Amino acid sequence: MYGADVEQVAIELNEDPQKLADFEARIERGxxxxxxxxxPEEYRRQLIRMISQHAHSEVVGxxxxxxxxxxxxxxxxxxxxxxxxxxxxxxxQYLYHAAETLGATREEMLDQLxxxxxxxxxxxxxPSLNWTDIGTIGWLVDGAAIMNQTMLARSSYGPYSRAMVxxxxxxxxxxxxxxxxxILYSQGTKKQREMIQDAITRWWWPTLMMFGPHDSDSPNSGxxxxxxxxxxxxxxxxxxxxxxxxxxxxxxxLELPDPDxxxxxxxxxxxxxxxxxxxFWRVVKGDGPMNxxxxxxxxxxxxxxxxxxxxxAAYAQRQSELN
Amino acid sequence: MMADTQWPRxxxxxxxxxxxxxxxxxxxxxxxxxxALLNARDVFMRRPDAVGLFVVPDxxxxxxxxxxxxxxxxxxxxxxxxxxxxxxxxxxxxxQSACELLGSVKAKxxxxxxxxxxxxxxxxxxxxWWLFPAEASLMNAxxxxxxxxxxxxxxxxxxxxxxxxxxxMRQLHSKGRLEED
Numbered sequence: 001m002y003g004a005d006v007e008q009v010a011i012e013l014n015e016d017p018q019k020l021a022d023f024e025a026r027i028e029r030g031x032x033x034x035x036x037x038x039x040p041e042e043y044r045r046q047l048i049r050m051i052s053q054h055a056h057s058e059v060v061g062x063x064x065x066x067x068x069x070x071x072x073x074x075x076x077x078x079x080x081x082x083x084x085x086x087x088x089x090x091x092x093q094y095l096y097h098a099a100e101t102l103g104a105t106r107e108e109m110l111d112q113l114x115x116x117x118x119x120x121x122x123x124x125x126x127p128s129l130n131w132t133d134i135g136t137i138g139w140l141v142d143g144a145a146i147m148n149q150t151m152l153a154r155s156s157y158g159p160y161s162r163a164m165v166x167x168x169x170x171x172x173x174x175x176x177x178x179x180x181x182x183i184l185y186s187q188g189t190k191k192q193r194e195m196i197q198d199a200i201t202r203w204w205w206p207t208l209m210m211f212g213p214h215d216s217d218s219p220n221s222g223x224x225x226x227x228x229x230x231x232x233x234x235x236x237x238x239x240x241x242x243x244x245x246x247x248x249x250x251x252x253x254l255e256l257p258d259p260d261x262x263x264x265x266x267x268x269x270x271x272x273x274x275x276x277x278x279x280f281w282r283v284v285k286g287d288g289p290m291n292x293x294x295x296x297x298x299x300x301x302x303x304x305x306x307x308x309x310x311x312x313a314a315y316a317q318r319q320s321e322l323n
Numbered sequence: 324m325m326a327d328t329q330w331p332r333x334x335x336x337x338x339x340x341x342x343x344x345x346x347x348x349x350x351x352x353x354x355x356x357x358x359a360l361l362n363a364r365d366v367f368m369r370r371p372d373a374v375g376l377f378v379v380p381d382x383x384x385x386x387x388x389x390x391x392x393x394x395x396x397x398x399x400x401x402x403x404x405x406x407x408x409x410x411x412x413x414x415x416x417x418x419q420s421a422c423e424l425l426g427s428v429k430a431k432x433x434x435x436x437x438x439x440x441x442x443x444x445x446x447x448x449x450x451x452w453w454l455f456p457a458e459a460s461l462m463n464a465x466x467x468x469x470x471x472x473x474x475x476x477x478x479x480x481x482x483x484x485x486x487x488x489x490x491x492m493r494q495l496h497s498k499g500r501l502e503e504d
Contacts, residue, residue: 032418034451036388076480083481086369093366097350106329106352158450170370176486183491187501251495306327309354313330316354 015040027228032158035101043227046220047157048104050229055095056113057121060294062088064128065137073131080177081134087174091167098159114299121145122280125288126206129199132185132192136199138178140207140245146171147241148211156228186252193253200249201257208272209280211238217277239269246270333359334384334453335367336413336424336460338375347413347422347453350381356461364463364471370481373472377462379455385433388451401433409457410436414449427457 006024010017019038026033033039062085069085072078096106112118123141128134146168153164185196212218212234224230247270249256260273282288330352337348348367353359359378368376385401392398407429415422425444430436433454440452463471479485494501 032450034388034390036386036451037390079478080480083369083478087481090366090369093351094349100332100350106332110329170481172483173481173486176483176488177480179488180486180491183488183495183501187495247496248492251492251499309327309330312354312358313328316358319355 013040013042015042024227027156031156032161033156034158040227042223043157043229044102046223046227047160047229048099048102050224051095051099051102051160052104052109052112053119053121055092055099055109056118057124058088058092058095059113060120060124060298063294063297064124064126064290065134068128068131068134071131072134077134077181084138084174084177087170091163091170094163094166098157098163101159110302114295114302116286116295119284121210122283122288123206123210124294125283125290126202127290129202130195132181132195132199133203135178135181135185135196136203138174138176139182140178140200140203141210142171142174142178143245144207144210144241146175147237151230151232151237154228154231160229182254183252186254197254200254204256204258205275205279208238208242208275211235211241213277213280242270242272243268330354332381333363333378334381335359335363336377336379337367337371337373339371339373341374345375345377345413345424351378353378356380360461360463368472368475370475372476374468375463376471377460379460383455383459385437385454386451387437389449392447392452398434401435403432404456407431410454411457411460412436412440412444413453414440414444415451416449418450422451422453 004012006021007017009015010020013020020040023033023038023040023043033043065081065088066085069078069081072081096109099109100106109118113120128137149164149168149171153161153168155161155164182196182200185192188196215221215233215235218234221230221233225233246256246261258273260271262271263269264271283291286292331354332350332352333356334350335348336345338345348363351359351362351366353362356378360376363376363378385399387398408431409427410430410433411427412425413422414425425440428436428439428443430439436454437452440454441447491501
Protein backbone atom coordinates (compact mmCIF):
# COMPACT_ATOMS: atom_id res chain seq x y z
CA MET A 1 0.00 0.00 0.00
CA TYR A 2 2.67 2.52 0.93
CA GLY A 3 4.51 2.33 -2.35
CA ALA A 4 1.18 3.37 -3.86
CA ASP A 5 0.42 6.81 -5.30
CA VAL A 6 -1.08 9.47 -3.10
CA GLU A 7 -4.63 9.11 -4.47
CA GLN A 8 -4.63 5.44 -3.56
CA VAL A 9 -3.24 6.11 -0.08
CA ALA A 10 -5.80 8.87 0.52
CA ILE A 11 -8.63 6.42 -0.23
CA GLU A 12 -7.14 3.71 2.00
CA LEU A 13 -6.71 6.15 4.87
CA ASN A 14 -9.91 8.08 4.27
CA GLU A 15 -8.00 11.37 4.00
CA ASP A 16 -8.51 14.41 1.73
CA PRO A 17 -6.33 13.68 -1.37
CA GLN A 18 -5.30 17.33 -1.87
CA LYS A 19 -4.30 17.82 1.77
CA LEU A 20 -2.42 14.54 1.76
CA ALA A 21 -0.61 15.51 -1.45
CA ASP A 22 0.38 18.90 0.03
CA PHE A 23 1.56 17.18 3.22
CA GLU A 24 3.68 14.70 1.28
CA ALA A 25 5.10 17.53 -0.84
CA ARG A 26 6.21 19.33 2.33
CA ILE A 27 8.00 16.22 3.53
CA GLU A 28 9.54 15.78 0.08
CA ARG A 29 10.94 19.35 0.31
CA GLY A 30 12.50 18.47 3.68
CA UNK A 31 10.19 20.74 5.70
CA UNK A 32 9.39 19.78 9.29
CA UNK A 33 5.78 19.13 10.26
CA UNK A 34 4.93 21.13 13.40
CA UNK A 35 2.18 20.80 16.05
CA UNK A 36 -0.91 22.56 14.69
CA UNK A 37 -0.07 21.73 11.06
CA UNK A 38 -2.35 19.43 9.11
CA UNK A 39 -1.26 15.79 9.21
CA PRO A 40 -2.96 12.49 8.32
CA GLU A 41 -4.39 10.66 11.34
CA GLU A 42 -2.19 7.68 10.55
CA TYR A 43 0.94 9.89 10.77
CA ARG A 44 -0.22 11.12 14.17
CA ARG A 45 -1.05 7.60 15.36
CA GLN A 46 2.27 6.12 14.24
CA LEU A 47 4.22 8.95 15.85
CA ILE A 48 2.41 8.68 19.17
CA ARG A 49 3.01 4.93 19.18
CA MET A 50 6.69 5.31 18.36
CA ILE A 51 7.51 8.32 20.55
CA SER A 52 5.69 7.02 23.62
CA GLN A 53 7.42 3.64 23.28
CA HIS A 54 10.69 5.51 23.01
CA ALA A 55 9.87 7.56 26.13
CA HIS A 56 8.96 4.40 28.07
CA SER A 57 12.28 2.86 27.00
CA GLU A 58 14.21 5.78 28.48
CA VAL A 59 12.32 5.47 31.75
CA VAL A 60 12.53 1.67 32.06
CA GLY A 61 16.15 1.90 30.90
CA UNK A 62 17.01 3.53 34.22
CA UNK A 63 16.30 0.25 36.04
CA UNK A 64 19.06 -2.15 34.91
CA UNK A 65 21.69 0.55 35.49
CA UNK A 66 20.20 2.19 38.55
CA UNK A 67 20.53 -1.07 40.43
CA UNK A 68 24.36 -0.78 40.22
CA UNK A 69 24.69 2.78 41.55
CA UNK A 70 25.21 1.69 45.15
CA UNK A 71 27.79 -0.90 44.07
CA UNK A 72 29.95 1.22 41.76
CA UNK A 73 33.62 0.40 42.43
CA UNK A 74 34.85 4.02 42.66
CA UNK A 75 33.47 7.48 43.34
CA UNK A 76 34.20 8.53 39.75
CA UNK A 77 32.25 5.60 38.30
CA UNK A 78 29.41 6.27 40.72
CA UNK A 79 29.16 9.96 39.71
CA UNK A 80 29.19 9.00 36.03
CA UNK A 81 26.51 6.36 36.50
CA UNK A 82 24.25 8.68 38.52
CA UNK A 83 24.58 11.34 35.82
CA UNK A 84 23.80 8.81 33.09
CA UNK A 85 20.71 7.43 34.82
CA UNK A 86 19.54 10.99 35.49
CA UNK A 87 20.00 11.78 31.77
CA UNK A 88 17.80 8.83 30.82
CA UNK A 89 15.04 10.16 33.06
CA UNK A 90 15.40 13.55 31.37
CA UNK A 91 15.24 11.94 27.93
CA UNK A 92 11.98 10.28 28.91
CA GLN A 93 10.64 13.75 29.78
CA TYR A 94 11.71 15.26 26.43
CA LEU A 95 10.01 12.42 24.58
CA TYR A 96 6.76 12.39 26.55
CA HIS A 97 6.57 16.08 25.70
CA ALA A 98 7.05 15.41 21.98
CA ALA A 99 4.18 12.88 22.12
CA GLU A 100 2.02 15.38 24.00
CA THR A 101 2.34 17.86 21.13
CA LEU A 102 0.38 15.29 19.09
CA GLY A 103 -2.48 15.20 21.58
CA ALA A 104 -1.47 12.20 23.73
CA THR A 105 -1.79 12.89 27.46
CA ARG A 106 0.80 12.06 30.07
CA GLU A 107 -1.82 10.13 32.07
CA GLU A 108 -2.74 7.89 29.10
CA MET A 109 0.86 7.15 28.28
CA LEU A 110 1.84 6.36 31.89
CA ASP A 111 -1.24 4.21 32.29
CA GLN A 112 -0.28 2.18 29.24
CA LEU A 113 3.21 1.65 30.61
CA UNK A 114 2.09 0.73 34.12
CA UNK A 115 -0.63 -1.70 32.97
CA UNK A 116 1.79 -3.46 30.61
CA UNK A 117 -0.12 -2.43 27.46
CA UNK A 118 2.70 -0.30 26.07
CA UNK A 119 5.93 -1.69 24.74
CA UNK A 120 9.40 -0.43 25.53
CA UNK A 121 12.79 -1.44 24.18
CA UNK A 122 13.14 -5.19 24.58
CA UNK A 123 16.75 -4.89 25.69
CA UNK A 124 15.71 -3.75 29.16
CA UNK A 125 14.02 -7.08 29.83
CA UNK A 126 17.49 -8.59 30.23
CA PRO A 127 19.26 -8.48 33.60
CA SER A 128 22.52 -6.67 34.39
CA LEU A 129 24.42 -9.39 36.27
CA ASN A 130 27.89 -7.99 36.93
CA TRP A 131 29.49 -4.54 37.15
CA THR A 132 31.02 -4.73 33.68
CA ASP A 133 27.47 -4.99 32.28
CA ILE A 134 27.36 -1.24 32.92
CA GLY A 135 30.21 -0.60 30.49
CA THR A 136 28.70 -3.05 28.01
CA ILE A 137 25.29 -1.37 28.15
CA GLY A 138 26.96 2.00 27.54
CA TRP A 139 29.00 0.94 24.53
CA LEU A 140 26.68 -1.61 22.89
CA VAL A 141 23.15 -0.66 23.94
CA ASP A 142 23.61 3.11 23.91
CA GLY A 143 25.74 2.79 20.78
CA ALA A 144 22.90 0.97 19.00
CA ALA A 145 20.38 3.49 20.33
CA ILE A 146 22.48 6.42 19.04
CA MET A 147 22.50 4.90 15.58
CA ASN A 148 18.72 4.77 15.56
CA GLN A 149 18.39 8.19 17.19
CA THR A 150 20.80 9.87 14.76
CA MET A 151 18.43 8.78 12.00
CA LEU A 152 15.40 9.99 13.98
CA ALA A 153 17.05 13.41 14.44
CA ARG A 154 16.27 13.87 10.74
CA SER A 155 12.65 12.80 11.25
CA SER A 156 9.92 14.83 9.53
CA TYR A 157 8.12 15.69 12.78
CA GLY A 158 9.75 18.81 14.27
CA PRO A 159 9.37 18.13 18.02
CA TYR A 160 10.59 14.51 17.69
CA SER A 161 13.55 15.56 15.58
CA ARG A 162 14.56 18.31 18.03
CA ALA A 163 14.27 15.99 21.05
CA MET A 164 16.55 13.56 19.22
CA VAL A 165 19.23 16.14 18.46
CA UNK A 166 19.53 16.94 22.14
CA UNK A 167 19.36 13.29 23.23
CA UNK A 168 22.09 12.23 20.78
CA UNK A 169 24.42 14.89 22.16
CA UNK A 170 23.97 13.58 25.69
CA UNK A 171 24.05 9.91 24.66
CA UNK A 172 27.55 10.33 23.27
CA UNK A 173 28.80 10.67 26.83
CA UNK A 174 26.90 7.48 27.73
CA UNK A 175 28.46 5.54 24.91
CA UNK A 176 32.01 6.75 25.52
CA UNK A 177 32.02 6.19 29.28
CA UNK A 178 30.86 2.63 28.54
CA UNK A 179 33.43 2.11 25.82
CA UNK A 180 36.19 3.34 28.13
CA UNK A 181 35.14 0.77 30.74
CA UNK A 182 35.00 -2.10 28.24
CA ILE A 183 38.44 -1.21 26.88
CA LEU A 184 40.01 -0.95 30.34
CA TYR A 185 38.47 -4.19 31.64
CA SER A 186 39.40 -6.05 28.45
CA GLN A 187 43.04 -5.01 29.08
CA GLY A 188 42.82 -5.54 32.85
CA THR A 189 43.30 -8.45 35.27
CA LYS A 190 42.25 -12.00 34.47
CA LYS A 191 39.13 -11.58 36.60
CA GLN A 192 38.21 -8.32 34.85
CA ARG A 193 38.74 -9.91 31.43
CA GLU A 194 36.48 -12.81 32.38
CA MET A 195 33.77 -10.47 33.62
CA ILE A 196 33.77 -8.28 30.51
CA GLN A 197 33.79 -11.33 28.21
CA ASP A 198 30.78 -12.72 30.11
CA ALA A 199 28.92 -9.42 29.74
CA ILE A 200 29.67 -9.07 26.00
CA THR A 201 28.59 -12.69 25.41
CA ARG A 202 25.25 -12.07 27.10
CA TRP A 203 24.48 -8.64 25.56
CA TRP A 204 25.62 -9.15 21.95
CA TRP A 205 22.55 -10.86 20.50
CA PRO A 206 19.92 -8.86 22.43
CA THR A 207 21.68 -5.67 21.21
CA LEU A 208 21.39 -6.77 17.58
CA MET A 209 17.67 -7.39 18.17
CA MET A 210 17.27 -3.76 19.30
CA PHE A 211 17.04 -2.65 15.66
CA GLY A 212 13.78 -4.59 15.38
CA PRO A 213 12.63 -7.40 13.07
CA HIS A 214 14.05 -7.91 9.58
CA ASP A 215 12.64 -5.45 7.05
CA SER A 216 10.54 -8.25 5.55
CA ASP A 217 8.80 -8.74 8.94
CA SER A 218 8.44 -5.08 9.93
CA PRO A 219 4.83 -4.08 9.23
CA ASN A 220 5.18 -0.36 10.07
CA SER A 221 8.37 0.36 8.13
CA GLY A 222 6.70 1.26 4.81
CA UNK A 223 4.59 4.11 6.11
CA UNK A 224 7.30 5.36 8.48
CA UNK A 225 9.73 5.70 5.59
CA UNK A 226 7.15 7.14 3.16
CA UNK A 227 6.45 10.00 5.57
CA UNK A 228 10.04 10.58 6.59
CA UNK A 229 9.59 9.51 10.21
CA UNK A 230 12.35 7.00 9.57
CA UNK A 231 14.84 7.39 6.76
CA UNK A 232 16.62 4.04 6.99
CA UNK A 233 15.46 0.46 7.52
CA UNK A 234 16.06 -1.81 10.52
CA UNK A 235 18.42 -4.06 8.57
CA UNK A 236 20.48 -1.14 7.19
CA UNK A 237 21.03 0.28 10.66
CA UNK A 238 21.81 -3.13 12.14
CA UNK A 239 24.42 -3.86 9.47
CA UNK A 240 26.13 -0.51 10.01
CA UNK A 241 26.26 -1.17 13.75
CA UNK A 242 27.74 -4.65 13.26
CA UNK A 243 30.37 -3.29 10.86
CA UNK A 244 31.39 -0.66 13.40
CA UNK A 245 31.42 -2.88 16.46
CA UNK A 246 33.00 -6.16 15.33
CA UNK A 247 36.52 -4.86 14.52
CA UNK A 248 36.64 -2.74 17.71
CA UNK A 249 35.47 -5.54 20.01
CA UNK A 250 37.94 -7.92 18.37
CA UNK A 251 40.73 -5.37 18.86
CA UNK A 252 39.89 -5.48 22.57
CA UNK A 253 40.53 -9.23 22.46
CA LEU A 254 36.85 -9.99 23.06
CA GLU A 255 35.06 -12.90 21.44
CA LEU A 256 31.57 -12.65 20.00
CA PRO A 257 29.20 -15.58 20.65
CA ASP A 258 28.65 -16.33 16.96
CA PRO A 259 30.57 -19.16 15.22
CA ASP A 260 29.19 -18.03 11.84
CA UNK A 261 30.47 -14.46 12.08
CA UNK A 262 32.69 -13.65 9.09
CA UNK A 263 33.78 -10.79 6.84
CA UNK A 264 32.39 -10.75 3.33
CA UNK A 265 34.88 -9.21 0.90
CA UNK A 266 32.25 -8.71 -1.80
CA UNK A 267 29.86 -6.56 0.21
CA UNK A 268 32.48 -5.32 2.73
CA UNK A 269 30.09 -6.36 5.49
CA UNK A 270 30.51 -8.44 8.61
CA UNK A 271 27.93 -11.21 8.30
CA UNK A 272 26.46 -12.71 11.47
CA UNK A 273 24.72 -16.02 12.00
CA UNK A 274 20.92 -15.89 12.15
CA UNK A 275 19.25 -13.98 14.95
CA UNK A 276 16.98 -16.01 17.23
CA UNK A 277 13.69 -14.27 16.43
CA UNK A 278 11.76 -16.80 18.53
CA UNK A 279 13.58 -15.44 21.55
CA PHE A 280 12.90 -11.86 20.40
CA TRP A 281 9.14 -12.39 20.08
CA ARG A 282 9.00 -14.38 23.33
CA VAL A 283 10.57 -11.46 25.20
CA VAL A 284 8.46 -8.84 23.38
CA LYS A 285 5.33 -10.74 24.38
CA GLY A 286 6.29 -10.59 28.05
CA ASP A 287 8.21 -13.79 28.68
CA GLY A 288 11.72 -12.40 29.02
CA PRO A 289 13.97 -12.77 32.05
CA MET A 290 13.04 -9.40 33.58
CA ASN A 291 9.67 -8.27 32.10
CA UNK A 292 7.77 -8.90 35.32
CA UNK A 293 10.37 -7.26 37.57
CA UNK A 294 10.61 -4.14 35.38
CA UNK A 295 6.86 -3.61 35.41
CA UNK A 296 6.66 -4.20 39.15
CA UNK A 297 9.49 -1.74 39.79
CA UNK A 298 7.79 0.97 37.70
CA UNK A 299 4.47 0.39 39.44
CA UNK A 300 6.08 0.48 42.86
CA UNK A 301 7.86 3.75 42.06
CA UNK A 302 4.60 5.25 40.80
CA UNK A 303 2.62 4.08 43.84
CA UNK A 304 5.32 5.16 46.28
CA UNK A 305 5.25 8.63 44.71
CA UNK A 306 1.52 9.08 45.18
CA UNK A 307 1.83 10.92 48.50
CA UNK A 308 4.29 13.37 46.91
CA UNK A 309 1.88 14.14 44.06
CA UNK A 310 -0.98 14.53 46.54
CA UNK A 311 1.01 16.79 48.84
CA UNK A 312 2.19 19.01 45.98
CA ALA A 313 -1.34 19.27 44.60
CA ALA A 314 -2.73 20.12 48.05
CA TYR A 315 -0.06 22.80 48.48
CA ALA A 316 -0.86 24.32 45.07
CA GLN A 317 -4.57 24.27 45.92
CA ARG A 318 -3.96 26.01 49.25
CA GLN A 319 -1.71 28.66 47.68
CA SER A 320 -4.32 29.46 45.05
CA GLU A 321 -6.96 29.84 47.78
CA LEU A 322 -4.70 32.21 49.74
CA ASN A 323 -3.99 34.42 46.71
CA MET B 324 -8.97 12.60 47.97
CA MET B 325 -7.82 14.32 44.78
CA ALA B 326 -7.56 12.56 41.42
CA ASP B 327 -4.06 11.23 40.71
CA THR B 328 -2.97 13.29 37.70
CA GLN B 329 0.29 14.27 36.12
CA TRP B 330 -0.59 17.96 36.61
CA PRO B 331 -0.82 20.74 34.01
CA ARG B 332 1.92 21.42 31.50
CA UNK B 333 4.31 24.37 31.64
CA UNK B 334 6.61 25.68 28.91
CA UNK B 335 10.23 26.26 29.88
CA UNK B 336 12.40 29.09 28.53
CA UNK B 337 16.08 29.74 29.16
CA UNK B 338 18.75 32.32 28.52
CA UNK B 339 22.18 30.90 27.82
CA UNK B 340 24.32 34.01 28.21
CA UNK B 341 24.13 37.79 28.08
CA UNK B 342 24.02 38.04 24.28
CA UNK B 343 21.60 35.28 23.34
CA UNK B 344 17.83 35.86 23.39
CA UNK B 345 15.49 33.93 25.65
CA UNK B 346 14.75 30.60 23.99
CA UNK B 347 12.12 27.91 24.38
CA UNK B 348 13.64 24.78 25.87
CA UNK B 349 10.91 22.23 26.59
CA UNK B 350 8.05 21.44 28.92
CA UNK B 351 7.48 20.10 32.41
CA UNK B 352 4.43 19.06 34.38
CA UNK B 353 3.87 20.55 37.83
CA UNK B 354 1.10 21.46 40.26
CA UNK B 355 2.02 25.18 40.19
CA UNK B 356 4.48 27.72 38.76
CA UNK B 357 6.94 27.38 41.62
CA UNK B 358 7.25 23.59 41.30
CA ALA B 359 7.35 23.98 37.52
CA LEU B 360 10.45 26.17 37.87
CA LEU B 361 12.14 23.60 40.14
CA ASN B 362 11.24 20.72 37.81
CA ALA B 363 12.53 22.72 34.84
CA ARG B 364 15.84 23.16 36.60
CA ASP B 365 16.09 19.40 37.26
CA VAL B 366 15.12 18.34 33.75
CA PHE B 367 16.88 20.95 31.62
CA MET B 368 19.81 22.34 33.60
CA ARG B 369 21.86 19.14 33.73
CA ARG B 370 24.38 20.60 31.24
CA PRO B 371 23.78 23.97 29.62
CA ASP B 372 25.56 27.01 30.98
CA ALA B 373 22.37 29.01 31.55
CA VAL B 374 21.97 32.37 33.30
CA GLY B 375 18.18 32.48 33.52
CA LEU B 376 15.11 30.26 33.46
CA PHE B 377 11.37 30.93 33.43
CA VAL B 378 8.18 28.91 33.11
CA VAL B 379 4.68 29.74 31.89
CA PRO B 380 1.51 27.60 31.86
CA ASP B 381 1.11 25.99 28.44
CA UNK B 382 -2.57 26.94 28.55
CA UNK B 383 -1.63 30.65 28.75
CA UNK B 384 0.24 30.57 25.42
CA UNK B 385 -1.44 31.60 22.17
CA UNK B 386 0.11 29.56 19.37
CA UNK B 387 -0.11 29.88 15.60
CA UNK B 388 1.86 28.17 12.86
CA UNK B 389 2.90 29.44 9.43
CA UNK B 390 0.39 27.05 7.91
CA UNK B 391 -2.44 28.53 10.01
CA UNK B 392 -1.36 32.09 9.12
CA UNK B 393 -1.49 31.24 5.42
CA UNK B 394 -5.25 30.62 5.81
CA UNK B 395 -6.42 33.36 8.17
CA UNK B 396 -9.83 31.75 8.71
CA UNK B 397 -8.23 28.99 10.78
CA UNK B 398 -6.60 31.23 13.39
CA UNK B 399 -7.59 30.19 16.91
CA UNK B 400 -9.56 32.68 19.06
CA UNK B 401 -7.77 34.58 21.79
CA UNK B 402 -8.99 35.94 25.12
CA UNK B 403 -9.90 39.66 25.24
CA UNK B 404 -8.39 41.38 28.32
CA UNK B 405 -10.22 44.30 29.94
CA UNK B 406 -7.14 46.49 29.50
CA UNK B 407 -3.81 46.38 27.65
CA UNK B 408 -1.17 44.00 29.00
CA UNK B 409 2.46 43.36 28.28
CA UNK B 410 2.53 40.41 25.90
CA UNK B 411 5.80 38.55 25.23
CA UNK B 412 6.25 37.65 21.56
CA UNK B 413 8.21 34.51 20.70
CA UNK B 414 8.76 33.11 17.22
CA UNK B 415 10.76 30.41 15.49
CA UNK B 416 12.28 32.34 12.57
CA UNK B 417 13.52 29.31 10.60
CA UNK B 418 14.18 25.61 10.92
CA GLN B 419 17.73 25.89 12.29
CA SER B 420 16.93 28.43 14.99
CA ALA B 421 15.23 28.00 18.34
CA CYS B 422 11.89 29.54 19.21
CA GLU B 423 13.15 32.82 20.64
CA LEU B 424 11.98 36.08 22.20
CA LEU B 425 11.50 38.90 19.69
CA GLY B 426 10.31 41.39 22.29
CA SER B 427 7.15 42.51 24.01
CA VAL B 428 4.15 44.61 22.94
CA LYS B 429 1.18 46.13 24.76
CA ALA B 430 -2.10 44.63 23.57
CA LYS B 431 -5.62 43.71 24.66
CA UNK B 432 -5.44 40.18 23.25
CA UNK B 433 -2.86 37.73 21.96
CA UNK B 434 -4.29 38.06 18.46
CA UNK B 435 -3.82 41.83 18.59
CA UNK B 436 -0.30 41.29 19.92
CA UNK B 437 0.39 38.96 16.99
CA UNK B 438 -0.58 41.69 14.49
CA UNK B 439 1.61 44.20 16.31
CA UNK B 440 4.46 41.69 16.49
CA UNK B 441 4.22 40.93 12.78
CA UNK B 442 4.38 44.62 11.84
CA UNK B 443 7.15 45.29 14.40
CA UNK B 444 9.43 42.37 13.48
CA UNK B 445 7.88 41.56 10.13
CA UNK B 446 8.92 37.96 9.90
CA UNK B 447 6.27 36.54 7.60
CA UNK B 448 8.27 33.34 7.15
CA UNK B 449 8.48 32.46 10.88
CA UNK B 450 7.47 28.82 11.35
CA UNK B 451 5.37 29.66 14.36
CA TRP B 452 4.50 32.40 16.87
CA TRP B 453 3.87 32.05 20.60
CA LEU B 454 2.39 34.90 22.64
CA PHE B 455 1.52 35.19 26.33
CA PRO B 456 1.12 37.84 29.03
CA ALA B 457 4.40 38.46 30.87
CA GLU B 458 2.55 38.27 34.19
CA ALA B 459 1.64 34.60 33.58
CA SER B 460 5.29 33.54 33.88
CA LEU B 461 7.63 32.91 36.81
CA MET B 462 11.36 33.58 36.50
CA ASN B 463 14.16 32.49 38.84
CA ALA B 464 15.19 35.17 41.31
CA UNK B 465 18.56 36.79 40.58
CA UNK B 466 19.90 35.62 43.96
CA UNK B 467 19.04 31.99 43.15
CA UNK B 468 20.84 31.89 39.81
CA UNK B 469 24.20 30.69 41.12
CA UNK B 470 22.78 27.75 43.09
CA UNK B 471 20.46 26.81 40.22
CA UNK B 472 22.97 26.83 37.41
CA UNK B 473 26.46 26.24 38.85
CA UNK B 474 26.11 22.48 39.37
CA UNK B 475 26.00 21.74 35.63
CA UNK B 476 29.23 23.67 34.96
CA UNK B 477 31.41 21.64 37.33
CA UNK B 478 30.51 18.12 36.21
CA UNK B 479 32.99 17.78 33.38
CA UNK B 480 32.63 13.98 33.35
CA UNK B 481 29.35 14.52 31.49
CA UNK B 482 31.30 15.70 28.43
CA UNK B 483 32.08 13.00 25.91
CA UNK B 484 35.43 14.72 25.25
CA UNK B 485 36.57 13.57 28.72
CA UNK B 486 36.82 10.00 27.39
CA UNK B 487 39.80 9.28 25.14
CA UNK B 488 38.30 6.23 23.53
CA UNK B 489 39.39 7.16 20.00
CA UNK B 490 43.04 7.22 21.06
CA UNK B 491 42.63 4.01 23.06
CA MET B 492 41.05 2.20 20.11
CA ARG B 493 43.84 3.42 17.80
CA GLN B 494 46.42 1.94 20.16
CA LEU B 495 44.57 -1.36 20.38
CA HIS B 496 44.20 -1.61 16.60
CA SER B 497 47.84 -0.77 15.86
CA LYS B 498 49.75 -2.26 18.82
CA GLY B 499 47.28 -4.71 20.33
CA ARG B 500 47.59 -3.03 23.72
CA LEU B 501 47.16 0.31 25.48
CA GLU B 502 50.22 2.51 25.88
CA GLU B 503 51.20 3.48 29.41
CA ASP B 504 50.71 7.18 30.10
